[in-house]
Amino acid sequence: MPTYAVEQIDAVTIAPGSPLDGMDLMSPYVWREGGRYRMLVRGVPNPMGPHDPTGVIAAGWSDDGLAFTLDPDLAITPGTDPADPDAGGCEDPTVVIDDDGGYVIYYTGVDAARTQGVMIVATGSSLDALRKRRIVLPAPPGEGNIKEATVVRTPAGDWRLFYEYAATEEGGVGASRIGLAGATMLHDRWTSVADPFPIRADSWDNWHLSTGPICRMPSADPVMFYNGATVDARWRIGWISFSDDYATVTGRGLEPVILPPPPVERGKTDIAFAGSTVVEDDMISLYYSLEDRTLRRARIRYYA
Numbered sequence: 001m002p003t004y005a006v007e008q009i010d011a012v013t014i015a016p017g018s019p020l021d022g023m024d025l026m027s028p029y030v031w032r033e034g035g036r037y038r039m040l041v042r043g044v045p046n047p048m049g050p051h052d053p054t055g056v057i058a059a060g061w062s063d064d065g066l067a068f069t070l071d072p073d074l075a076i077t078p079g080t081d082p083a084d085p086d087a088g089g090c091e092d093p094t095v096v097i098d099d100d101g102g103y104v105i106y107y108t109g110v111d112a113a114r115t116q117g118v119m120i121v122a123t124g125s126s127l128d129a130l131r132k133r134r135i136v137l138p139a140p141p142g143e144g145n146i147k148e149a150t151v152v153r154t155p156a157g158d159w160r161l162f163y164e165y166a167a168t169e170e171g172g173v174g175a176s177r178i179g180l181a182g183a184t185m186l187h188d189r190w191t192s193v194a195d196p197f198p199i200r201a202d203s204w205d206n207w208h209l210s211t212g213p214i215c216r217m218p219s220a221d222p223v224m225f226y227n228g229a230t231v232d233a234r235w236r237i238g239w240i241s242f243s244d245d246y247a248t249v250t251g252r253g254l255e256p257v258i259l260p261p262p263p264v265e266r267g268k269t270d271i272a273f274a275g276s277t278v279v280e281d282d283m284i285s286l287y288y289s290l291e292d293r294t295l296r297r298a299r300i301r302y303y304a
Contacts, residue, residue: 012295024293054089106149212274
């Protein structure tokens with residue numbers, strides 16, 4: 001079985017004076033553009049007041065992929081009308097560059113009551129002029145709280161959308177699962193299909209699953225660094241690989257790739273959560289969050 005081995009972990013920092021100063025940081029989406037690293041990142045007020053959003057999204061840049069400077073104005077903010085599907089917060093950005101060079105950003109919109117998440121897409125030619133266009137994937141029957149998009153194109157040219165949803169287990173206890181949808185063109189309506197893979201009852205990912213970034217090393221199958229957890233929400237990052245059309249699982253790691261260190265404070269969450277990947281220098285740079293408040297980058301090497 002192939003191996004994905006972590007060789008180095010570095011802190012990812014945000015320069016002071018940003019619109020997210022004092023907030024917890026999570027969902028780092030990093031990509032290369034114009035010789036620089038670009039980032040969208042979610043900020044969450046700490047402490048969160050009763051009328052605070054569950055998240056706002058800022059854009060930034062870096063020359064080395066570790067020290068980022070954020071733009072002075074937020075890129076995506078909650079809707080101002082209580083009826084807006086993202087009136088309660090904006091979370092989990094994922095960036096796709098379309099064939100015309102424009103930004104297509106999938107993110108989770110949280111309603112004003114903070115009870116439901118839906119998938120929204122924002123588009124534009126620049127990150128400071130995005131336009132929210134439509135809800136991409138309302139909750140299918142039996143599912144809810146749609147969030148955490150991962151969007152990939154197959155070699156045949158069609159598209160796949162992986163997403164997290166809230167499922168109901170026996171006894172009425174909720175759990176996160178990963179769903180999958182397909183579309184012929186990027187801006188077509190998505191159609192949900194069967195879930196791509198299940199939990200493993202006897203492993204570290206035996207209760208919750210959530211999407212993570214997908215990348216591909218030369219001569220390897222596409223791999224997702226997904227998020228899995230036990231019933232008490234101890235989240236770790238693992239890997240799973242697919243065929244080119246994402247219809248078949250071709251490999252799955254037995255143990256997590258990333259385990260969080262012990263929390264700095266006992267009251268903090270025990271969580272590592274993958275956000276994005278950049279393939280460079282024959283290695284994978286995996287960007288993730290710790291404790292839902294700080295950012296890290298792991299350098300991962302693939303062994304066939």
